[in-house]
Amino acid sequence: MSGRIHIGRRIAAIRAAHGDSLRQASIRTGVSHTTIARIEHGQATTSLHSTLRKIAEGYGVTIEYLMTGRDPRQDFEQSIRRLPPHERSRLYFTSALNRTRMVLQFLIAEYPQEFPLERLAQTLGIEVATIQGLLDEGEASRLPDGVIRRMGEDLSRLTGISRHWFRSGYMGADQAEGVPAETFAAYISLMKKAATAGVRPDVLEMAIDLLIMKHRESGGNGEPSNAINS
Amino acid sequence: MDEVIPAIDRVLEALEEGSIQVNSPDEVRRALLIMRRIALEGEESASHSLPVRRS
Numbered sequence: 001m002s003g004r005i006h007i008g009r010r011i012a013a014i015r016a017a018h019g020d021s022l023r024q025a026s027i028r029t030g031v032s033h034t035t036i037a038r039i040e041h042g043q044a045t046t047s048l049h050s051t052l053r054k055i056a057e058g059y060g061v062t063i064e065y066l067m068t069g070r071d072p073r074q075d076f077e078q079s080i081r082r083l084p085p086h087e088r089s090r091l092y093f094t095s096a097l098n099r100t101r102m103v104l105q106f107l108i109a110e111y112p113q114e115f116p117l118e119r120l121a122q123t124l125g126i127e128v129a130t131i132q133g134l135l136d137e138g139e140a141s142r143l144p145d146g147v148i149r150r151m152g153e154d155l156s157r158l159t160g161i162s163r164h165w166f167r168s169g170y171m172g173a174d175q176a177e178g179v180p181a182e183t184f185a186a187y188i189s190l191m192k193k194a195a196t197a198g199v200r201p202d203v204l205e206m207a208i209d210l211l212i213m214k215h216r217e218s219g220g221n222g223e224p225s226n227a228i229n230s
Numbered sequence: 231m232d233e234v235i236p237a238i239d240r241v242l243e244a245l246e247e248g249s250i251q252v253n254s255p256d257e258v259r260r261a262l263l264i265m266r267r268i269a270l271e272g273e274e275s276a277s278h279s280l281p282v283r284r285s
Contacts, residue, residue, distance in 0.1 A: 186234045190265040197268070199261045206252055207261045210241045213250070218240070 003067075005042035007052070010066055012040040014059050029058030062160045064114045072114070073160035076106050077171050081202065088202075089195040092169040097148050099166050101134060103155050108135075115158070124154050164188075172205040173212040187211055238266045 015025045015036070022033035029036070031054050038044045039051065049063070056063045065071035080088060091099065107115040121128045134143065152166025164170045168188045176184055191204045242262055244250045252258050 183233050183237075186269075190234065190268055193268045194261060194264045197264055199264055200257070203254060203257045203261045204265075206254075207241070207258050207265065210244075210250060210252070210258065210262075211237050214241050214244065215237060 004039075004044060004048075006069065007048070007066055008040040008042045008044075010069060011036065011055060014061065015040075018059065025055075025058070029055045031055055031058075060160070064111070064159075068114065070111070070114070071160070072107060072111055073162075075110060076103065076159070076161055079106065080171065085200045085202075092192045092195055092201070094169070096145075096152060096166055097134075097143065099169060100148055100152050100155065103159070103161060103166070104131065104135060107159065120158075123158050124151050126151075170205060170208065173209045176212050178216050179212055183215070184212075234269045235266060238262050238269065242266075 015022075018025075018028075020028060022037055025031075025036050026033040031051055035044065035051060036055070039048070039055075044051070052063050052066050056066055062071055062073060065074075080091070083091075091102075104120065107120065108117065117128050117131055121131055124131070149167075153163055155161065156163035156166060162171050164172070164176060170188055170191065179187075187208050191208055194204055195201055241250070242259065245252070245255055245259055245262075
Protein backbone atom coordinates (compact mmCIF):
# COMPACT_ATOMS: atom_id res chain seq x y z
CA MET A 1 0.00 0.00 0.00
CA SER A 2 2.79 2.41 0.87
CA GLY A 3 4.22 1.80 -2.63
CA ARG A 4 0.97 3.02 -4.15
CA ILE A 5 1.07 6.12 -1.98
CA HIS A 6 4.58 6.90 -3.26
CA ILE A 7 3.45 6.34 -6.85
CA GLY A 8 0.52 8.65 -6.23
CA ARG A 9 2.74 11.33 -4.77
CA ARG A 10 5.09 11.17 -7.76
CA ILE A 11 2.20 11.54 -10.17
CA ALA A 12 0.77 14.44 -8.18
CA ALA A 13 4.20 16.09 -8.21
CA ILE A 14 4.62 15.64 -11.98
CA ARG A 15 1.12 16.98 -12.59
CA ALA A 16 1.85 19.99 -10.37
CA ALA A 17 5.18 20.57 -12.14
CA HIS A 18 3.27 20.80 -15.44
CA GLY A 19 0.62 23.04 -13.89
CA ASP A 20 -2.11 20.59 -14.90
CA SER A 21 -5.51 20.29 -13.29
CA LEU A 22 -6.89 16.77 -12.97
CA ARG A 23 -8.93 17.33 -16.11
CA GLN A 24 -5.89 18.62 -18.02
CA ALA A 25 -3.95 15.58 -16.82
CA SER A 26 -6.78 13.42 -18.09
CA ILE A 27 -6.61 15.01 -21.54
CA ARG A 28 -2.83 14.66 -21.59
CA THR A 29 -2.77 11.00 -20.55
CA GLY A 30 -6.08 9.54 -21.68
CA VAL A 31 -6.78 8.38 -18.11
CA SER A 32 -9.98 9.60 -16.48
CA HIS A 33 -9.54 12.39 -13.94
CA THR A 34 -11.25 10.32 -11.25
CA THR A 35 -8.78 7.48 -11.76
CA ILE A 36 -5.84 9.90 -11.60
CA ALA A 37 -7.24 11.36 -8.38
CA ARG A 38 -7.63 7.89 -6.88
CA ILE A 39 -4.08 6.90 -7.85
CA GLU A 40 -2.70 10.13 -6.43
CA HIS A 41 -4.35 9.31 -3.12
CA GLY A 42 -3.04 5.74 -3.16
CA GLN A 43 -6.56 4.43 -3.52
CA ALA A 44 -6.39 2.66 -6.85
CA THR A 45 -7.35 -0.96 -6.39
CA THR A 46 -7.19 -2.36 -9.92
CA SER A 47 -4.05 -3.33 -11.81
CA LEU A 48 -2.06 -0.18 -12.35
CA HIS A 49 0.33 -1.14 -15.10
CA SER A 50 -1.58 -0.08 -18.21
CA THR A 51 -2.81 3.08 -16.48
CA LEU A 52 0.69 3.97 -15.33
CA ARG A 53 1.97 3.42 -18.86
CA LYS A 54 -0.51 5.99 -20.18
CA ILE A 55 0.41 8.47 -17.45
CA ALA A 56 4.13 7.90 -18.03
CA GLU A 57 3.75 8.40 -21.78
CA GLY A 58 1.60 11.48 -21.29
CA TYR A 59 4.22 13.11 -19.10
CA GLY A 60 7.31 11.78 -20.89
CA VAL A 61 8.66 9.78 -17.96
CA THR A 62 9.22 6.06 -17.54
CA ILE A 63 7.00 3.65 -15.66
CA GLU A 64 10.08 2.79 -13.61
CA TYR A 65 10.25 6.37 -12.46
CA LEU A 66 6.60 6.38 -11.40
CA MET A 67 7.05 3.10 -9.57
CA THR A 68 10.47 3.56 -7.99
CA GLY A 69 11.32 7.22 -8.22
CA ARG A 70 14.36 6.31 -10.27
CA ASP A 71 14.56 7.33 -13.89
CA PRO A 72 16.97 5.38 -16.10
CA ARG A 73 16.94 8.08 -18.75
CA GLN A 74 17.82 10.84 -16.32
CA ASP A 75 20.45 8.72 -14.58
CA PHE A 76 22.01 7.63 -17.86
CA GLU A 77 22.11 11.15 -19.28
CA GLN A 78 23.65 12.45 -16.07
CA SER A 79 26.33 9.77 -16.23
CA ILE A 80 27.14 10.88 -19.79
CA ARG A 81 27.08 14.58 -18.88
CA ARG A 82 29.54 13.93 -16.07
CA LEU A 83 32.13 12.74 -18.57
CA PRO A 84 34.96 15.14 -19.42
CA PRO A 85 34.04 17.07 -22.61
CA HIS A 86 36.62 15.33 -24.80
CA GLU A 87 35.33 11.90 -23.76
CA ARG A 88 31.75 12.89 -24.32
CA SER A 89 32.62 14.32 -27.75
CA ARG A 90 34.18 11.00 -28.64
CA LEU A 91 30.79 9.32 -28.19
CA TYR A 92 29.48 11.19 -31.25
CA PHE A 93 31.99 9.26 -33.33
CA THR A 94 31.71 5.81 -31.85
CA SER A 95 29.42 3.21 -33.46
CA ALA A 96 25.72 2.78 -32.72
CA LEU A 97 26.69 -0.66 -31.45
CA ASN A 98 29.00 0.83 -28.84
CA ARG A 99 26.36 3.29 -27.70
CA THR A 100 23.82 0.47 -27.44
CA ARG A 101 26.31 -1.58 -25.47
CA MET A 102 26.88 1.35 -23.11
CA VAL A 103 23.15 1.56 -22.36
CA LEU A 104 22.91 -2.19 -21.75
CA GLN A 105 25.93 -2.09 -19.43
CA PHE A 106 24.41 0.85 -17.59
CA LEU A 107 21.04 -0.89 -17.13
CA ILE A 108 22.62 -4.14 -15.99
CA ALA A 109 24.87 -2.34 -13.50
CA GLU A 110 22.45 0.29 -12.18
CA TYR A 111 19.01 -1.25 -12.65
CA PRO A 112 19.45 -4.99 -12.18
CA GLN A 113 16.05 -5.37 -10.52
CA GLU A 114 14.05 -3.17 -12.88
CA PHE A 115 15.79 -4.46 -16.02
CA PRO A 116 16.91 -8.04 -15.45
CA LEU A 117 18.59 -9.71 -18.41
CA GLU A 118 15.46 -11.76 -19.11
CA ARG A 119 13.32 -8.65 -19.42
CA LEU A 120 15.88 -6.96 -21.65
CA ALA A 121 16.07 -10.05 -23.85
CA GLN A 122 12.29 -10.24 -24.09
CA THR A 123 11.99 -6.55 -24.96
CA LEU A 124 14.69 -6.78 -27.58
CA GLY A 125 13.33 -10.03 -28.97
CA ILE A 126 16.66 -11.81 -28.59
CA GLU A 127 18.16 -14.52 -26.41
CA VAL A 128 19.80 -13.74 -23.08
CA ALA A 129 22.95 -15.33 -24.50
CA THR A 130 22.86 -12.83 -27.38
CA ILE A 131 22.81 -9.92 -24.94
CA GLN A 132 25.69 -11.44 -23.06
CA GLY A 133 27.46 -11.82 -26.38
CA LEU A 134 26.66 -8.24 -27.27
CA LEU A 135 28.42 -7.11 -24.14
CA ASP A 136 31.44 -8.88 -25.55
CA GLU A 137 32.86 -6.95 -28.48
CA GLY A 138 33.78 -9.95 -30.62
CA GLU A 139 30.29 -11.45 -30.52
CA ALA A 140 28.53 -8.15 -31.02
CA SER A 141 30.44 -7.29 -34.16
CA ARG A 142 28.53 -10.06 -35.97
CA LEU A 143 25.16 -8.37 -35.46
CA PRO A 144 23.78 -6.68 -38.60
CA ASP A 145 23.23 -2.90 -38.54
CA GLY A 146 19.46 -3.36 -38.82
CA VAL A 147 19.41 -5.43 -35.64
CA ILE A 148 21.47 -2.85 -33.77
CA ARG A 149 19.18 -0.07 -34.97
CA ARG A 150 16.07 -1.95 -33.87
CA MET A 151 17.64 -2.66 -30.49
CA GLY A 152 18.28 1.04 -30.02
CA GLU A 153 14.66 1.84 -30.77
CA ASP A 154 13.42 -0.86 -28.40
CA LEU A 155 15.77 0.30 -25.64
CA SER A 156 14.63 3.85 -26.22
CA ARG A 157 11.00 2.81 -25.77
CA LEU A 158 11.90 0.82 -22.67
CA THR A 159 14.03 3.39 -20.89
CA GLY A 160 13.01 6.73 -22.34
CA ILE A 161 16.62 7.36 -23.43
CA SER A 162 16.44 9.42 -26.61
CA ARG A 163 16.64 7.32 -29.76
CA HIS A 164 18.90 10.02 -31.19
CA TRP A 165 21.45 8.93 -28.62
CA PHE A 166 21.61 5.46 -30.16
CA ARG A 167 21.84 6.82 -33.70
CA SER A 168 24.16 9.77 -33.28
CA GLY A 169 25.16 10.33 -29.65
CA TYR A 170 22.93 13.43 -29.43
CA MET A 171 20.84 13.40 -26.27
CA GLY A 172 18.93 16.62 -26.77
CA ALA A 173 15.47 17.73 -27.75
CA ASP A 174 12.79 15.08 -27.78
CA GLN A 175 10.83 17.32 -30.11
CA ALA A 176 13.13 16.75 -33.07
CA GLU A 177 10.45 14.61 -34.74
CA GLY A 178 9.05 17.68 -36.47
CA VAL A 179 12.32 18.43 -38.23
CA PRO A 180 12.85 16.95 -41.71
CA ALA A 181 15.35 14.11 -41.68
CA GLU A 182 17.74 15.88 -44.02
CA THR A 183 17.82 19.06 -41.93
CA PHE A 184 18.28 17.12 -38.71
CA ALA A 185 21.12 15.11 -40.27
CA ALA A 186 22.74 18.39 -41.31
CA TYR A 187 22.47 19.69 -37.71
CA ILE A 188 24.06 16.52 -36.37
CA SER A 189 26.82 16.70 -38.96
CA LEU A 190 27.56 20.30 -37.98
CA MET A 191 27.48 19.35 -34.32
CA LYS A 192 30.11 16.68 -34.87
CA LYS A 193 32.34 18.98 -36.91
CA ALA A 194 32.06 21.72 -34.31
CA ALA A 195 32.88 19.18 -31.59
CA THR A 196 36.02 18.33 -33.54
CA ALA A 197 36.78 22.05 -33.62
CA GLY A 198 36.76 22.00 -29.82
CA VAL A 199 33.27 23.27 -28.92
CA ARG A 200 31.95 21.64 -25.75
CA PRO A 201 29.25 19.00 -26.34
CA ASP A 202 26.85 20.44 -23.76
CA VAL A 203 26.95 23.82 -25.51
CA LEU A 204 26.58 22.21 -28.92
CA GLU A 205 23.57 20.22 -27.83
CA MET A 206 22.02 23.38 -26.45
CA ALA A 207 22.57 25.03 -29.83
CA ILE A 208 20.91 22.09 -31.63
CA ASP A 209 18.03 22.21 -29.16
CA LEU A 210 17.52 25.89 -30.03
CA LEU A 211 17.61 25.18 -33.76
CA ILE A 212 14.99 22.49 -33.32
CA MET A 213 12.88 24.72 -31.10
CA LYS A 214 13.00 27.55 -33.65
CA HIS A 215 12.17 25.15 -36.44
CA ARG A 216 9.09 24.01 -34.60
CA GLU A 217 8.07 27.56 -33.70
CA SER A 218 8.24 28.58 -37.32
CA GLY A 219 6.00 25.66 -38.23
CA GLY A 220 8.80 23.89 -40.08
CA ASN A 221 8.71 23.27 -43.75
CA GLY A 222 9.30 19.54 -44.05
CA GLU A 223 6.82 16.96 -45.13
CA PRO A 224 5.77 14.64 -42.32
CA SER A 225 6.72 11.62 -44.44
CA ASN A 226 10.26 12.93 -44.55
CA ALA A 227 10.50 13.59 -40.83
CA ILE A 228 13.03 11.70 -38.75
CA ASN A 229 10.43 9.55 -37.02
CA SER A 230 9.56 7.88 -40.29
CA MET B 231 22.16 22.31 -46.14
CA ASP B 232 20.22 25.22 -47.72
CA GLU B 233 17.95 25.63 -44.71
CA VAL B 234 20.66 25.37 -42.10
CA ILE B 235 22.34 28.76 -42.38
CA PRO B 236 19.06 30.74 -42.28
CA ALA B 237 18.00 28.57 -39.32
CA ILE B 238 21.22 29.38 -37.47
CA ASP B 239 20.73 33.06 -38.30
CA ARG B 240 17.20 32.96 -36.87
CA VAL B 241 18.50 31.52 -33.60
CA LEU B 242 21.37 34.03 -33.45
CA GLU B 243 18.90 36.82 -34.03
CA ALA B 244 16.60 35.51 -31.31
CA LEU B 245 19.53 35.34 -28.89
CA GLU B 246 20.50 38.89 -29.81
CA GLU B 247 16.95 40.14 -29.28
CA GLY B 248 16.68 38.23 -26.03
CA SER B 249 13.53 36.49 -27.23
CA ILE B 250 15.14 33.18 -26.24
CA GLN B 251 17.27 32.83 -23.19
CA VAL B 252 19.85 30.21 -22.33
CA ASN B 253 22.28 29.59 -19.52
CA SER B 254 25.46 30.44 -21.40
CA PRO B 255 24.40 32.76 -24.23
CA ASP B 256 27.95 33.73 -25.25
CA GLU B 257 29.09 30.13 -25.52
CA VAL B 258 25.97 29.11 -27.42
CA ARG B 259 26.38 32.08 -29.78
CA ARG B 260 30.00 31.12 -30.37
CA ALA B 261 28.99 27.51 -31.05
CA LEU B 262 26.35 28.65 -33.53
CA LEU B 263 28.83 30.92 -35.29
CA ILE B 264 31.29 28.05 -35.62
CA MET B 265 28.53 25.81 -36.97
CA ARG B 266 27.53 28.56 -39.39
CA ARG B 267 31.08 28.91 -40.61
CA ILE B 268 31.37 25.14 -41.09
CA ALA B 269 28.05 25.07 -42.98
CA LEU B 270 29.15 27.98 -45.16
CA GLU B 271 32.48 26.31 -45.93
CA GLY B 272 30.58 23.17 -46.89
CA GLU B 273 28.42 25.12 -49.31
CA GLU B 274 31.39 26.90 -50.81
CA SER B 275 33.37 23.73 -51.34
CA ALA B 276 30.25 22.13 -52.89
CA SER B 277 29.85 25.05 -55.30
CA HIS B 278 33.55 24.80 -56.24
CA SER B 279 33.02 21.20 -57.24
CA LEU B 280 30.17 21.99 -59.63
CA PRO B 281 31.02 20.97 -63.19
CA VAL B 282 32.14 23.84 -65.39
CA ARG B 283 29.65 24.61 -68.10
CA ARG B 284 31.21 24.53 -71.50
CA SER B 285 29.87 26.61 -74.31
